[in-house]
Amino acid sequence: MNSISAVSTDDALTTPRPLLEVRGISCNYDLERAVFDLSLTVHRGEQVCLLGPSGCGKTTVLRAIAGFHSVLTGGIFINNRQVSAPGAMVPPEARRVGMVFQDHALFPHLSVRQNVASGLRSLSAGEQKTNVDDMLDRMDISRHAEKYPHELSGGQQQRVALARALAPKPLLLLMDEPFSNLDQELREHMGQEVSDMLKENDITCVMVTHDQNDAFALGDHVGVMADGAIVQWDTPYNLYHQPRTHFVADFIGNGIFLPGTVSGSARVATALGELESDEALDRPVESPIEVLLRPDDVVHDPEGPIRATVRRRAFKGAEIMYTLRTTQGITLLALFPSHANYEIGDEVSVRLAVDHLVVFDRDSED
Amino acid sequence: MASVISSTQGSNPHELLRQSRRTLNWWSGGAIILAALAVMPVAAVLIFAFGDSGDIWEHLVKTSLFGYVTTTLWLMLGVGVSVFVTGVSTAWVVTMCRFPGRKVFEWLLLLPLAMPAYVIAYAYTDFLEFAGPVQGLMRTIFGWQTARDYFFPEIRSLGGAIMMMGLVLYPYVYLLARSSFLEQSVNVLEASRTLGRGPWRTFSSVSLPTARPAIAIGVSLALMETLNDYGTVDFFAVYTMTAGLVDVWLGMGSLAGGAQIATTMLVFVVLLIMLERMSRRHQKLYQQAGSRYKPLPAYRLRGAKAAAAFLVCALPVLAGFLIPVAVLGRLTLIYFDRAWTPEFQLYVFNSVALSAGAAAIALAIALFVAYSRRLHGGKLLAFGTRVATLGYAVPGAVLAVGILVPFAAFDNAVDALLRQTLGISSGLLLSGTVGAVLFAYVVRFLAIAMGQVESSLEKVSPSMDMAARTLGYRAGQTLVRYHLPLIRGGMLTTAMIVFVDCMKELPATLLLRPFNFDTLATHVYEFASDEMLGEASLGSLTIVGVGLIPVVLLSRMISRTRQTLGESVT
Numbered sequence: 001m002n003s004i005s006a007v008s009t010d011d012a013l014t015t016p017r018p019l020l021e022v023r024g025i026s027c028n029y030d031l032e033r034a035v036f037d038l039s040l041t042v043h044r045g046e047q048v049c050l051l052g053p054s055g056c057g058k059t060t061v062l063r064a065i066a067g068f069h070s071v072l073t074g075g076i077f078i079n080n081r082q083v084s085a086p087g088a089m090v091p092p093e094a095r096r097v098g099m100v101f102q103d104h105a106l107f108p109h110l111s112v113r114q115n116v117a118s119g120l121r122s123l124s125a126g127e128q129k130t131n132v133d134d135m136l137d138r139m140d141i142s143r144h145a146e147k148y149p150h151e152l153s154g155g156q157q158q159r160v161a162l163a164r165a166l167a168p169k170p171l172l173l174l175m176d177e178p179f180s181n182l183d184q185e186l187r188e189h190m191g192q193e194v195s196d197m198l199k200e201n202d203i204t205c206v207m208v209t210h211d212q213n214d215a216f217a218l219g220d221h222v223g224v225m226a227d228g229a230i231v232q233w234d235t236p237y238n239l240y241h242q243p244r245t246h247f248v249a250d251f252i253g254n255g256i257f258l259p260g261t262v263s264g265s266a267r268v269a270t271a272l273g274e275l276e277s278d279e280a281l282d283r284p285v286e287s288p289i290e291v292l293l294r295p296d297d298v299v300h301d302p303e304g305p306i307r308a309t310v311r312r313r314a315f316k317g318a319e320i321m322y323t324l325r326t327t328q329g330i331t332l333l334a335l336f337p338s339h340a341n342y343e344i345g346d347e348v349s350v351r352l353a354v355d356h357l358v359v360f361d362r363d364s365e366d
Numbered sequence: 367m368a369s370v371i372s373s374t375q376g377s378n379p380h381e382l383l384r385q386s387r388r389t390l391n392w393w394s395g396g397a398i399i400l401a402a403l404a405v406m407p408v409a410a411v412l413i414f415a416f417g418d419s420g421d422i423w424e425h426l427v428k429t430s431l432f433g434y435v436t437t438t439l440w441l442m443l444g445v446g447v448s449v450f451v452t453g454v455s456t457a458w459v460v461t462m463c464r465f466p467g468r469k470v471f472e473w474l475l476l477l478p479l480a481m482p483a484y485v486i487a488y489a490y491t492d493f494l495e496f497a498g499p500v501q502g503l504m505r506t507i508f509g510w511q512t513a514r515d516y517f518f519p520e521i522r523s524l525g526g527a528i529m530m531m532g533l534v535l536y537p538y539v540y541l542l543a544r545s546s547f548l549e550q551s552v553n554v555l556e557a558s559r560t561l562g563r564g565p566w567r568t569f570s571s572v573s574l575p576t577a578r579p580a581i582a583i584g585v586s587l588a589l590m591e592t593l594n595d596y597g598t599v600d601f602f603a604v605y606t607m608t609a610g611l612v613d614v615w616l617g618m619g620s621l622a623g624g625a626q627i628a629t630t631m632l633v634f635v636v637l638l639i640m641l642e643r644m645s646r647r648h649q650k651l652y653q654q655a656g657s658r659y660k661p662l663p664a665y666r667l668r669g670a671k672a673a674a675a676f677l678v679c680a681l682p683v684l685a686g687f688l689i690p691v692a693v694l695g696r697l698t699l700i701y702f703d704r705a706w707t708p709e710f711q712l713y714v715f716n717s718v719a720l721s722a723g724a725a726a727i728a729l730a731i732a733l734f735v736a737y738s739r740r741l742h743g744g745k746l747l748a749f750g751t752r753v754a755t756l757g758y759a760v761p762g763a764v765l766a767v768g769i770l771v772p773f774a775a776f777d778n779a780v781d782a783l784l785r786q787t788l789g790i791s792s793g794l795l796l797s798g799t800v801g802a803v804l805f806a807y808v809v810r811f812l813a814i815a816m817g818q819v820e821s822s823l824e825k826v827s828p829s830m831d832m833a834a835r836t837l838g839y840r841a842g843q844t845l846v847r848y849h850l851p852l853i854r855g856g857m858l859t860t861a862m863i864v865f866v867d868c869m870k871e872l873p874a875t876l877l878l879r880p881f882n883f884d885t886l887a888t889h890v891y892e893f894a895s896d897e898m899l900g901e902a903s904l905g906s907l908t909i910v911g912v913g914l915i916p917v918v919l920l921s922r923m924i925s926r927t928r929q930t931l932g933e934s935v936t
Contacts, residue, residue: 091841092836093835093838095836101833105830107852121838176829
C-alpha cells in the first residue's frame with residue numbers, strides 16, 4: 001500500500017494523472033473492426049463527449065470503457081488502474097463507473113428510492129437512506145421517491161437514472177445518448193441542467209451522442225468520430241469555427257464549400273470575388289482549395305456586391321435561413337435576421353464577412 | 367507499458383486475465399456441458415442407427431417405411447391446417463373484436479391445452495361409437511335399426527386423428543398469435559385504417575403478416591406434438607412413424623430398426639426446428655417497433671357478426687374440451703368404484719412429482735443457458751443450444767431409444783467394472799429407473815423452456831444489465847435481483863407449460879419407466895388398449911383436471927397482461 005501512495009504523490013508533483021486514459025484501443029463489433037487505434041484522455045472533473053453519426057463506433061468505445069466490450073489492442077486505465085487489455089478485462093461491476101442510458105434502464109419493479117439505492121448495498125440502511133435522500137434532493141425528485149418508473153415523465157426518469165448512477169460516487173460517469181428520448185424543449189433544458197450539475201459536483205463524464213447540440217451543451221472537449229477513429233478532438237467553439245477536415249466541417253453546423261484557388265499567402269480567388277484571411281494559408285499559389293462558408297458568414301447587405309435569388313427559406317423565429325443562388329450559379333446558405341423577409345424568387349444582395357478562412361484541399365478524399 | 371502496469375494497483379494483465387477467464391468459464395462452460403447432455407440422446411440414435419442391424423433397414427424401406435412416412439405427412443398437413451385456422455381466427459377475434467363473452471373466451475380457449483390427444487381420442491371413441499349417445503340418438507330419430515342402415519364416419523381413422531389433434535393443439539397457435547396481436551403497434555394498425563383499409567384488409571395485410579413469425583412458431587410446436595403422438599395413432603390404428611417405431615422395437619424386438627425409423631423422423635424434426643428458429647428470428651425484427659402499449663382499437667360487433675364471433679370461439683371450446691369432459695365425466699360416474707383404488711392415487715402422485723421435478727430442472731437449465739448466452743454470446747454456445755433444444759421436436763419414442771442405449775451401456779460398464787474389482791453387481795443404475803424418465807422429460811421439454819426464457823430475457827433491455835453491472839452487481843446477482851423479478855411471469859408460464867406437457871407425456875414414459883411403475887398416462891393407456899375406456903376415464907379426467915391448474919394460472923396471467931396493456935375494461 002505504501003508504494004502505491006508513494007507513486008501517486010510522485011505523480012501529483014509532476015503531471016496530474018488523467019482519470020481516464022484510453023490508449024490505442026481497437027475493438028471488433030460483430031466480427032468487424034469498429035474502433036481503430038483510438039486514444040483519449042479525460043482529466044478529473046472534465047466532461048467530454050464523443051460525437052459522430054450512427055455506426056461510427058462511439059458506443060463501442062463507451063462500452064469498452066464500461067467493461068462490456070473487450071479490446072483487441074491497447075488498454076484502458078481508470079484512475080491509474082488498468083481495467084482493459086487484450087484478452088483481459090476487469091468486469092464492469094469492479095470498475096466504479098456509473099452509466100446512464102438512452103432508455104434510462106430504470107428497474108421497473110423498484111420504486112424511485114429503491115432504484116437510486118441499487119448501487120449502495122455495501123452501506124448500512126441508515127447511510128443508504130441519507131445518501132439516497134441527498135441524491136434525490138440534488139436531482140430535485142424527492143417528491144417522487146415512492147413512485148415507480150412508469151409513473152414518471154421522461155425528464156423525471158432521466159433524473160432518476162442520473163441519481164442512480166451517481167449515488168455510489170463513481171469515479172467516472174458514462175452517458176449513452178442520454179437525451180435522445182426526450183422531446184426537443186426538455187432536451188435543451190436537461191442538457192443545460194445536467195451540465196451545471198456535473199460541473200458543480202466536479203463529476204468526470206464521458207458522453208456519446210449523435211446530436212451536436214447535446215455535445216456542445218455538455219462537452220468541455222468533443223471528439224468527433226468517423227469510421228472508428230477520432231478525427232478531431234477540440235472545444236465546441238473550435239470544432240465549429242476551425243474544423244480540421246471536410247467531414248468535421250460538414251457534420252457540424254450548416255454551411256457550403258466554395259471552390260477557389262490560392263492567390264496569395266492569405267488570399268483566395270473564388271467565383272464570388274477574392275477573400276482574405278487573417279492567417280497565412282500555408283499553401284502554394286494556384287492550389288485548388290475550397291472555402292467553408294457558414295450561414296452567418298453570408299451577410300444581408302443591400303449594397304453588397306453579390307446578387308442572388310432566394311431558392312428556399314426556413315423560418316426560425318428570430319432568424320430566417322435562406323438558400324440562395326447567386327448570379328454566378330453558386331448555392332449559398334445565409335442566416336438573416338427575421339426582419340429581412342424575402343419570398344422565394346426574390347432578388348437579394350449579400351456580401352461575405354469572413355475573417356478567418358477555413359480551407360480544405362479540393363479533391364481530397366474526405 | 368510494463369512500468370505503467372506495475373505502478374498501478376496490483377492489476378497486472380495476468381491478474382486481469384485470470385479474473386475475466388474465470389467468469390467466462392463458469393457460465394459458458396456450464397452451459398456447454400448442459401447442452402452436451404441434452405444432445406446425447408439424439409447423438410446416440412444416430413450412432414446406433416448406422417450400426418449393425420441385420421437386414422431390417424432394407425426390409426423397412428421395401429415394406430412399411432414409405433407408408434409410415436406418407437401417413438405421417440398427411441397427419442401433419444391436416445393438423446397444421448386445422449391448428450392454423452382455429453388458432454389464428456380465435457386469437458384475432460378475441461383480441462381485436464368486442465362481443466358478448468369475449469373476456470371469458472380469452473381463457474376458455476386455453477382449456478383444450480389440458481387435454482392430451484389420446485384422452486380426447488378415447489372420449490370421442492366412446493361418444494361416437496355404435497352404442498354411444500350420438501349414433502343412438504340418430505337411430506332413435508330416423509328409426510334406423512343397424513349400422514347398415516346409414517353411413518357414419520369412422521372416428522378411428524386418419525381423419526379422426528387429425529380432428530382430435532387439431533382440437534387439442536390449436537392453443538399453441540392461439541397463445542402465440544394472441545400475444546403477437548396484442549404486442550402489435552397500435553399506430554401501425556391505425557395507420558392502416560387511415561390509409562383506407564377496412565378491418566379485414568388490415569387483418570390480412572398488416573396484422574397477419576406481422577404475427578406470421580409467432581404463428582409459425584405455434585404451428586411448428588403443434589406439429590412437433592403431432593409427430594410425437596403415440597397414444598392416439600396407436601388407438602386409432604394410424605400407422606405413423608412413431609407407431610412404426612414402437613412396433614419395430616417392441617413387436618419385432620429390433621431396437622436398431624427402431625433407431626433407423628427414429629433417424630428418418632429426425633429429418634422431419636430438423637425441418638420443423640428450422641421453421642421455428644427462422645420464425646423466431648423474424649419475430650425479433652417485427653416486434654421491436656412498439657415502444658409503449660396503447661389500448662388496442664376494438665371492432666364492436668353486434669347482431670349476426672357478434673353471433674359469428676361467439677361461434678368461432680365457442681366451437682373449439684365445446685369440441686375440444688366441454689364435450690370430451692362431459693363424456694369422461696359420465697363414464698367416471700359409472701365406473702368410479704372400479705377406478706378409484708390406492709394404486710390410482712399412487713399414479714397421481716408419481717405423475718405430479720415427476721412432472722414438477724422435470725419442470726423445475728428444465729427451467730433452471732434453460733435460465734442458466736439462456737443467460738450465459740446473453741452474457742457471452744459466442745458461436746460454440748449458440749450452436750450448442752440450438753442442437754440441445756432439438757429435444758423438444760424429438761418425439762418421445764425416439765428419445766427413449768436415444769436414452770436407453772447409452773444408459774444401458776453405462777449400467778453394463780459399471781456393473782462389469784464392479785464385478786471385476788469388488789465382485790458385486792450394481793444392477794441397473796440409470797436405465798429402467800425413474801431417473802431415465804425424468805431425463806427424457808427434461809431433454810424433451812428443455813426447448814420450450816429455453817424458447818420461452820430466451821424470449822422473456824430478450825424483452826429486458828440490454829441496458830438493464832449494464833445498469834446493474836455498473837452499479838456493482840456481478841452477473842449472477844444481476845440475474846437474481848433484476849432479471850428474475852422482470853421475467854417472473856414468463857417463467858411461471860413456462861414452468862406450467864412444461865408441467866402440463868410432462869403430465870401428458872406418454873411414449874417416453876411408456877418405454878422408459880421401471881417395471882411396475884405407472885404414471886397416470888401409462889395407466890390410462892393400458893386400460894384404453896384393453897378397450898376398457900370406462901376404467902380409464904377417471905385417470906383421463908384426472909390428467910385433464912391436473913392439467914387445468916396451470917391453464918387457470920395462465921389465464922390469470924392473460925387477464926393481468928390485459929390490465930398492464932391498458933385495454934379498456936368494459
